[in-house]
Amino acid sequence: MTSSSAASSVFSALAPYGWDEAWADEFAPYEPEGLLPGRVIRVDRGQCDVVTADGVVRADTAFVTPHDPMRVVCTGDWVAVEPAGHRHPQYVRAYLPRRTAFVRSTSSERSEGQILAANIDHAIVAVSLAVELDLGRIERFLALAWESGAQPVVILTKADLVPDPVTLSHLVEDVETTAPGVAVLTVSATLGEGLDVLAAVVGGGTSVLLGQSGAGKSTLANALLGEEVMEVQAARDIDGKGRHTTTTRNLLVLPGGGVLIDTPGLRGVGLWDAGTGVGQVFSEIEALAERCRFHDCAHESEPGCAVLDAIDTGELAQRRLESYRKLLRENQRIVAKTDARLRAEIRKDWKRKGAEGRAAMDAKRGRWG
Numbered sequence: 001m002t003s004s005s006a007a008s009s010v011f012s013a014l015a016p017y018g019w020d021e022a023w024a025d026e027f028a029p030y031e032p033e034g035l036l037p038g039r040v041i042r043v044d045r046g047q048c049d050v051v052t053a054d055g056v057v058r059a060d061t062a063f064v065t066p067h068d069p070m071r072v073v074c075t076g077d078w079v080a081v082e083p084a085g086h087r088h089p090q091y092v093r094a095y096l097p098r099r100t101a102f103v104r105s106t107s108s109e110r111s112e113g114q115i116l117a118a119n120i121d122h123a124i125v126a127v128s129l130a131v132e133l134d135l136g137r138i139e140r141f142l143a144l145a146w147e148s149g150a151q152p153v154v155i156l157t158k159a160d161l162v163p164d165p166v167t168l169s170h171l172v173e174d175v176e177t178t179a180p181g182v183a184v185l186t187v188s189a190t191l192g193e194g195l196d197v198l199a200a201v202v203g204g205g206t207s208v209l210l211g212q213s214g215a216g217k218s219t220l221a222n223a224l225l226g227e228e229v230m231e232v233q234a235a236r237d238i239d240g241k242g243r244h245t246t247t248t249r250n251l252l253v254l255p256g257g258g259v260l261i262d263t264p265g266l267r268g269v270g271l272w273d274a275g276t277g278v279g280q281v282f283s284e285i286e287a288l289a290e291r292c293r294f295h296d297c298a299h300e301s302e303p304g305c306a307v308l309d310a311i312d313t314g315e316l317a318q319r320r321l322e323s324y325r326k327l328l329r330e331n332q333r334i335v336a337k338t339d340a341r342l343r344a345e346i347r348k349d350w351k352r353k354g355a356e357g358r359a360a361m362d363a364k365r366g367r368w369g
């Protein structure tokens with residue numbers, strides 16, 4: 001095969017998974033080595049499944065599993081993998097620089113970041129209309145979503161349980177006020193309403209579904225996936241030894257276009273070093289703060305505080321300011337713990353090898369890849 005026809009077969013096979021010109025450029029340095037581009041659809045214990053133009057390859061991740069848990073290969077990564085017949089096992093040789101990444105804190109004792117999914121374009125936050133809206137919880141999910149680099153979208157689910165249109169539009173307004181810069185959609189899986197708009201949103205790029213248990217995520221995923229899900233979940237592929245194994249994919253191509261990632265870890269995410277994300281969730285407060293008389297105004301009782309003025313005039317809800325403070329405090333605690341852990345690790349690494357210390361610093365600054 002000529003290299004241009006090889007490139008076009010890669011495009012036709014991988015475009016449904018999100019392959020584009022920019023990824024092709026990132027991959028170019030690996031091409032002369034005979035490596036294949038592919039996207040990781042599942043990771044487990046030192047191995048991963050990679051979809052390539054030659055089918056699904058089960059590959060070893062030993063080359064790309066350094067000490068730092070933020071730098072391990074995860075579902076959604078684009079990688080350069082060894083082709084079949086190269087050697088056994090086949091290895092993932094590198095992953096391409098991530099555009100976005102979802103990270104969560106693991107046990108609070110150890111305070112380590114764990115990478116959950118990479119290269120996500122849309123973070124869909126599902127919120128049930130069956131229970132009273134918890135705006136603080138929505139803000140928390142949005143902070144995490146913004147922090148990943150993905151564009152958040154809020155989906156208010158079970159709209160059939162709010163039959164009064166006036167009540168429904170008030171609820172939507174409340175959420176819109178809570179989520180500047182974020183589209184707020186309503187859907188009812190029961191009535192089949194709003195699903196076309198959701199399908200259009202997720203149609204381009206890669207999406208994840210976030211939200212509390214019971215918010216309706218599985219129902220939405222099934223609606224988006226249609227009947228194909230069972231078939232895909234049971235898809236057979238061949239492992240390195242030539243045996244047939246059944247693969248559970250955590251990354252699925254949607255029949256209407258787009259890709260959905262659903263990993264067990266993503267279902268219960270916590271806040272992790274989401275300082276930038278918190279700022280984006282409360283962008284109207286940060287904009288007001290720029291007009292405070294004092295540069296370091298804490299918006300407590302300072303004269304000339306634009307934030308407190310906005311609360312007085314009713315432009316800003318007291319609840320929003322309190323929620324902002326709470327998330328900032330929570331995030332600062334996590335960052336402080338992380339810093340202590342990273343400092344200890346860097347000291348250790350200096351004794352061993354200088355390069356690894358720099359990697360930890362990169363991870364701390366949120367640069368992966």
Ligand code: GDP
Binds near residue numbers: 211217
């Ligand atoms: P998950 O935990 O976020 O995955 O939530 P599920 O998708 O399992 O949904 C939780 C419950 O809400 C289930 O009993 C669903 O049947 C119900 N549910 C989901 N979507 C709708 C909807 O549009 N309308 C109504 N009335 N119930 C829904």
Ligand code: ZN
Binds near residue numbers: 298302305307
């Ligand atoms: Zn102020």
